Amino acid sequence: MDETAAFEKFKECAVEVLQVRPDQVTREARFAEDLDADSLDLVELVMALEESFDVTVDETELEGVETIEQAFNLISAKL
Amino acid sequence: MLLGWGPAGPEGGQAGLRVAITGLGVVSNAGIGLDAFWEGLCGPAPEPGPARPVTGFDPSMWFGPKDVRHIDRSAQLAVAAAEMALADAGPIEVDPERAGVIMGTGVGGLATLEVQVGVLLSRGAGRVSPFLVPMMIANRGAAAISMRLGWRGPCETTVTACAAGTQAIGNAARLVASGRCQVAIGGGAEAAITPIGMAGFTNMTALSVSGISRPFDRDRDGFVMGEGAGILVLEEWGHAVARGARIYAELAGAASTADAHHITAPSPGGIGAAACMELALADAGIAASAVGHINAHGTSTPLNDIAEAEAIAKVFGSPGPPVTSIKGITGHSLGAAGAIEALAAVLSIVRRSIPPTAGFVTPDPRIALDIVAGAPRACTPGPVISNSFGFGGHNGSLVVAPS
Numbered sequence: 001m002d003e004t005a006a007f008e009k010f011k012e013c014a015v016e017v018l019q020v021r022p023d024q025v026t027r028e029a030r031f032a033e034d035l036d037a038d039s040l041d042l043v044e045l046v047m048a049l050e051e052s053f054d055v056t057v058d059e060t061e062l063e064g065v066e067t068i069e070q071a072f073n074l075i076s077a078k079l
Numbered sequence: 080m081l082l083g084w085g086p087a088g089p090e091g092g093q094a095g096l097r098v099a100i101t102g103l104g105v106v107s108n109a110g111i112g113l114d115a116f117w118e119g120l121c122g123p124a125p126e127p128g129p130a131r132p133v134t135g136f137d138p139s140m141w142f143g144p145k146d147v148r149h150i151d152r153s154a155q156l157a158v159a160a161a162e163m164a165l166a167d168a169g170p171i172e173v174d175p176e177r178a179g180v181i182m183g184t185g186v187g188g189l190a191t192l193e194v195q196v197g198v199l200l201s202r203g204a205g206r207v208s209p210f211l212v213p214m215m216i217a218n219r220g221a222a223a224i225s226m227r228l229g230w231r232g233p234c235e236t237t238v239t240a241c242a243a244g245t246q247a248i249g250n251a252a253r254l255v256a257s258g259r260c261q262v263a264i265g266g267g268a269e270a271a272i273t274p275i276g277m278a279g280f281t282n283m284t285a286l287s288v289s290g291i292s293r294p295f296d297r298d299r300d301g302f303v304m305g306e307g308a309g310i311l312v313l314e315e316w317g318h319a320v321a322r323g324a325r326i327y328a329e330l331a332g333a334a335s336t337a338d339a340h341h342i343t344a345p346s347p348g349g350i351g352a353a354a355c356m357e358l359a360l361a362d363a364g365i366a367a368s369a370v371g372h373i374n375a376h377g378t379s380t381p382l383n384d385i386a387e388a389e390a391i392a393k394v395f396g397s398p399g400p401p402v403t404s405i406k407g408i409t410g411h412s413l414g415a416a417g418a419i420e421a422l423a424a425v426l427s428i429v430r431r432s433i434p435p436t437a438g439f440v441t442p443d444p445r446i447a448l449d450i451v452a453g454a455p456r457a458c459t460p461g462p463v464i465s466n467s468f469g470f471g472g473h474n475g476s477l478v479v480a481p482s
Contacts, residue, residue: 019143
């Protein structure tokens with residue numbers, strides 16, 4: 001899967017779980033400030049991403065993840 | 080409503096501040112909103128069936144898309160009814176530290192718990208929603224209301240099965256009567272029409288086999304599952320008058336007792352229920368003979384209705400004042416039932432009419448009550464007593480009086 005396709009798939013998960021518009025899910029978007037997502041939302045998003053990409057993310061890996069870019073990199077590094 | 084008892088009981092107890100009922104909100108299978116609800120109560124009984132869900136409830140009218148996913152239906156119903164009650168009450172300026180929320184519920188977010196147990200079994204613990212706990216906790220409805228309003232006084236939930244809505248309103252009223260709160264929301268909410276909820280009530284043989292709710296009828300065979308939410312805005316009398324609020328009625332008395340007898344069966348002769356009604360009347364400072372009508376718990380189960388009838392006969396004599404049970408229409412909405420019924424009691428004072436007991440056709444020879452049936456009965460406004468009894472032996476009674 002190339003990166004563009006992977007990001008589109010990532011975006012679909014974010015739109016579904018965070019109930020935001022697709023155009024809000026930019027790489028720079030911050031979870032708290034831009035997407036109104038708190039830590040529980042982030043956990044739910046990661047669960048959806050784990051299912052969608054068939055990867056496993058440890059809870060400790062989420063520390064410091066504040067933007068879409070950081071979350072996407074975390075997933076894409078495992079592909 | 081009393082704040083303290085005397086050494087010998089409620090007689091000579093200390094009277095509290097008067098409690099005005101200034102706002103009503105209801106989400107019910109009989110109707111959403113006061114007019115639809117009342118029409119539903121006075122209309123024909125629904126088709127037979129094991130459950131009567133609320134239809135036409137659109138959570139997106141009250142919540143954004145994320146909250147629709149992350150707030151269980153039971154709390155959604157609570158918030159919607161609270162918003163409707165506050166809109167009905169008109170603009171209230173209140174010190175947020177002196178504004179409280181007391182809700183009642185039987186179980187809370189049962190649908191959420193059930194879905195997530197399914198996730199646990201089918202996909203493993205790692206896939207259980209991080210929102211399970213905040214969605215299933217029984218206090219979520221009260222918390223959601225206080226967060227929405229910014230009310231920072233007492234915010235608590237009474238969990239006493241089918242007595243919860245009634246007892247929550249009593250507890251909320253006491254906060255106002257004591258002066259602790261200038262305004263308090265009291266009510267109940269329930270949404271337990273789920274596969275596991277239905278299975279549990281079915282297998283304990285509480286649900287009607289015929290699917291017909293017919294309180295006090297000879298052929299009654301159990302209750303029909305309902306759901307919904309009812310909310311009363313309770314306000315210190317002087318506070319309500321000062322802002323020019325419309326006062327529907329006075330929350331004049333409340334009582335709570337326990338049977339201490341059996342987890343599901345009422346105490347023989349309804350003695351716990353009778354004690355509760357007597358204390359509610361004493362709390363309100365009125366004689367049994369002054370009661371205009373009784374809004375009964377009347378679930379349509381063989382055991383409840385006979386015990387409640389015996390309790391009513393003990394307190395009021397036979398046949399006593401007119402008795403109605405709206406559960407012929409609404410079925411039994413568990414922790415919401417008492418709140419929805421208190422609301423019906425208020426409306427019957429305002430509308431000078433007692434809604435009939437739908438489904439009641441054949442009198443039970445063992446029940447010597449004046450059951451209002453067939454059509455609404457015109458009445459002169461008088462105090463109404465509203466009863467609720469819950470598994471666990473919990474008894475709650477409210478006295479609502481014309482203002």
